[in-house]
Amino acid sequence: MSAPADIAAPAEGEPRKPPPVRVLVSVLAAVLLAAAPLFLAPYAISTLTRMLVFGLLAASLALLVGVSGLPSLGHAAYFGAGAYAAGWFAQNVSAQAPLSLLVAAFTGGFVAAATGWIAVRARGVFFLMLTLAIGEIVHQVADSWESVTGGSNGLYGIPATEVGGAAITNVGVLHWYVLAAFGGGFAVLWAVKASPFGAALRGIHDNEPRMRSIGYPTSLYKYAVFVVAGTVAGLAGGLLAAQQRLVTPADLGFTTAALALLAVIIGGARSLWGACLGAALVIFVRDSIGPSLDGHGPLLLGVVFILVVYLMPNGVAGIRIGRGKGGGKP
Amino acid sequence: MSLHVRDLVSGYGRSTVLHGVSFELRRGRVLGLLGRNGVGKSTLVLTLAGLLRARSGSVRLDDRELAGRRPDLIARAGVGLVPQGRRVWAPLTVDEHLDLAARRSRAADPTWTPERVFDVFPRLAQRRRHLGGQLSGGEQQMLAIARALLTDPTLVVLDEPSDGLAPAVVEQIGGMLTEMRAAGVTILLVEQDLHLAFAVCDELAVLEKGVIVHATDTPTFRSDPETAHRLLGVG
Numbered sequence: 001m002s003a004p005a006d007i008a009a010p011a012e013g014e015p016r017k018p019p020p021v022r023v024l025v026s027v028l029a030a031v032l033l034a035a036a037p038l039f040l041a042p043y044a045i046s047t048l049t050r051m052l053v054f055g056l057l058a059a060s061l062a063l064l065v066g067v068s069g070l071p072s073l074g075h076a077a078y079f080g081a082g083a084y085a086a087g088w089f090a091q092n093v094s095a096q097a098p099l100s101l102l103v104a105a106f107t108g109g110f111v112a113a114a115t116g117w118i119a120v121r122a123r124g125v126f127f128l129m130l131t132l133a134i135g136e137i138v139h140q141v142a143d144s145w146e147s148v149t150g151g152s153n154g155l156y157g158i159p160a161t162e163v164g165g166a167a168i169t170n171v172g173v174l175h176w177y178v179l180a181a182f183g184g185g186f187a188v189l190w191a192v193k194a195s196p197f198g199a200a201l202r203g204i205h206d207n208e209p210r211m212r213s214i215g216y217p218t219s220l221y222k223y224a225v226f227v228v229a230g231t232v233a234g235l236a237g238g239l240l241a242a243q244q245r246l247v248t249p250a251d252l253g254f255t256t257a258a259l260a261l262l263a264v265i266i267g268g269a270r271s272l273w274g275a276c277l278g279a280a281l282v283i284f285v286r287d288s289i290g291p292s293l294d295g296h297g298p299l300l301l302g303v304v305f306i307l308v309v310y311l312m313p314n315g316v317a318g319i320r321i322g323r324g325k326g327g328g329k330p
Numbered sequence: 331m332s333l334h335v336r337d338l339v340s341g342y343g344r345s346t347v348l349h350g351v352s353f354e355l356r357r358g359r360v361l362g363l364l365g366r367n368g369v370g371k372s373t374l375v376l377t378l379a380g381l382l383r384a385r386s387g388s389v390r391l392d393d394r395e396l397a398g399r400r401p402d403l404i405a406r407a408g409v410g411l412v413p414q415g416r417r418v419w420a421p422l423t424v425d426e427h428l429d430l431a432a433r434r435s436r437a438a439d440p441t442w443t444p445e446r447v448f449d450v451f452p453r454l455a456q457r458r459r460h461l462g463g464q465l466s467g468g469e470q471q472m473l474a475i476a477r478a479l480l481t482d483p484t485l486v487v488l489d490e491p492s493d494g495l496a497p498a499v500v501e502q503i504g505g506m507l508t509e510m511r512a513a514g515v516t517i518l519l520v521e522q523d524l525h526l527a528f529a530v531c532d533e534l535a536v537l538e539k540g541v542i543v544h545a546t547d548t549p550t551f552r553s554d555p556e557t558a559h560r561l562l563g564v565g
Binding site for chain 2 (some may be wrong): 196199200202203205206207209210211212213214215216217218270
């Protein structure tokens with residue numbers, strides 16, 4: 001591609017270019033996340049780790065909802081499938097470091113591939129209902145397949161992840177492990193979003209018939225992104241198993257799926273890092289503030305949600321650093 | 331013979347809009363399709379592009395049957411669509427539009443490149459990094475035409491490209507149509523603007539109540555203002 005020739009000053013609107021400020025903020029965030037175990041108390045560290053796990057789930061959902069226009073209410077199914085697979089694998093085969101995560105990612109992608117083909121053929125509210133149904137079916141399977149999942153008791157006693165024979169029991173080290181995997185998963189999502197495939201997805205989101213009329217088999221593209229998002233959700237599930245060392249049917253239930261969607265909307269839907277911030281807020285309210293409110297955490301989340309939707313239509317990510325307004329419709 | 335449409339029937343739900351449309355268009359020729367509002371012009375465009383399923387009849391492009399096929403396959407067979415109301419992608423930059431289209435180009439050595447489009451539409455070159463939603467109506471129309479051309483189509487169907495645009499911009503669009511014709515692209519131009527249609531079309535056809543009621547070459551059409559007035563309500 002040749003260099004853009006800025007011949008005349010544009011009459012209206014701002015040209016899009018990634019400002020260096022955003023790169024700086026990303027680097028700063030990565031450094032802070034990596035340094036956190038050095039100055040935070042153990043409980044705070046594990047909350048931060050949980051934010052990363054849930055953030056990766058939310059970011060994978062943002063790729064579906066915000067980038068591709070596929071609002072899924074069943075995304076926790078792939079998260080949970082990955083978590084169970086990782087837990088089962090660690091218990092029965094090996095707890096060696098990246099293995100159970102790979103198994104989790106593969107399982108998430110596999111379940112998404114098996115169920116997504118039906119879902120991506122539906123549109124709008126029908127897609128929402130289909131994914132909800134798929135989520136409930138997978139939840140039922142987890143609840144009743146006792147020999148593998150432990151039924152409603154869940155899968156417990158998952159061994160700690162091992163690196164070179166030594167088990168990771170220190171919360172700080174576990175945080176680094178999760179952070180590294182989060183970085184990998186997030187990089188995949190970011191690369192997909194930034195690629196020509198990602199541009200095609202944004203085109204499909206904005207106007208699918210126009211994508212078809214320049215020759216794109218759009219159902220195939222939606223299916224592909226569904227599987228990618230399911231794979232990354234599965235990876236996040238593997239991280240959940242590594243941290244909690246317990247997986248219950250609730251982890252792939254409707255509440256988890258709805259919280260993930262809530263995080264995505266709070267984050268601004270189109271933005272991957274916004275979804276991570278939304279996830280952090282959701283976890284913070286649920287785990288850190290909720291317990292001191294006599295279990296009224298969900299109520300507070302509802303209030304936060306309403307405030308965000310009314311006051312920040314572009315979500316947390318709508319508060320732009322060094323960037324003009326996002327792509328609003330004319 | 332390039333495009334051969336025969337007895338095409340199409341519509342929405344239980345209502346039939348096209349009651350058997352037939353016409354032929356030779357390679358490299360420009361056919362202007364005229365008609366009042368609501369006679370089925372846009373329905374014909376959507377049906378040709380496959381976005382609306384033909385109930386019966388045939389659409390053959392270079393001896394390939396297109397009626398009833400998926401829109402993406404029709405595009406791959408060489409039909410480029412410039413839809414009514416432009417419909418560019420608001421959250422994508424001009425460069426992204428052109429890149430997405432070029433990736434689905436049917437030719438290994440494409441006739442149409444962004445540079446060639448920019449030669450005709452220099453305004454677009456200045457807007458490469460702007461979002462579709464930030465462009466003016468005229469720029470969006472240029473982009474919609476460019477998007478269709480970069481897939482290297484043999485037939486381009488344009489649905490009212492002059493709609494709502496300033497005369498100077500319409501002139502540029504007309505210039506592009508002339509350039510396309512010179513490059514051997516077959517064009518079906520649905521238009522209400524008779525000046526533009528007269529300027530670029532070899533042949534004209536009038537659609538009324540879902541059938542073509544009048545078809546002739548442009549000079550003959552112009553020499554018979556009475557018929558034109560009767561069919562279109564204009565001089």
